[in-house]
Amino acid sequence: MLLEKYRDYLSFHNLKPKRVVNALQYLLWGKRSARLRHYPLFYMLETGNVCRLRCPFCVQGNYDSQVNSSKRLMGYDDFLVILRKIQDYALVLDLFKHGEPFLNPEIVRMTAAASAAGLRCRISSALNFTLTDEMAREICRSGLYKLTCAIDGVTQRAYEKYRVNGDLRLALDNAARIIRARNAARRRRPIIIFRMLVFEWNHEQVEAARQLAVEMGFDGFAADPGVFVAGD
DSSP states (O other): OHHHHTGGGOOGGGOOHHHHHHHHHHHHHTTTOSSOOSOOSEEEOOSBOOOSOOOTTSGGGGOOTTTSOOOOBOOHHHHHHHHHHHTTTOSEEEOOSSSOGGGSTTHHHHHHHHHHTTOEEEEEEOOOSOOOHHHHHHHHHTTOOEEEEEOOOSSHHHHHHHSTTOOHHHHHHHHHHHHHHHHHTTOOOSEEEEEEEEOTTTGGGHHHHHHHHHHHTOSEEEEEESSOOTTO
């Protein structure tokens, strides 16, 4: 269980001296001392709080300009400022939160810069955007470690109940495009995961979704509860 939790952190490529020392301090003291003795091993950056979908459990589904942050995209230079501050200690960097990462035109450059610095970058995407073959190749060349594809069902009717404004066929076509680009380049990365949020209206499609993931060539399949559970 512990190995599974930290699998994405284990890489000889990013184990530089400062990172090793920082990781050891976390393992030795992280949960045993009230005094902070280490830098975070993991960071999450919102590269843009914009999205075309309106998923009910996401801030995008209930966006209020009077309460929520104004919608903007992070610039590449601003990203580099943050990267330089964390790159000596960070192991994993998630480039997503409440927005669609691929709507930021600089996302591939950001991923490439962080990957070149030795960080393992992960992105979760609903894949509802225009994707060309060249962009798919650029994503695969960027050094992206893992791409989690949010695809909640195998029929449009079930899918759009949560992914409001989403197009299931577009998401599947974009996933297939990236898989083809990666395989054509004979690359092992990004690891591409089919992730399904399970609700009462789509739970009967889990096995069909799992089979679809296998047929399309995804590297893994995950079915997670589509609700926020206290304590998670």
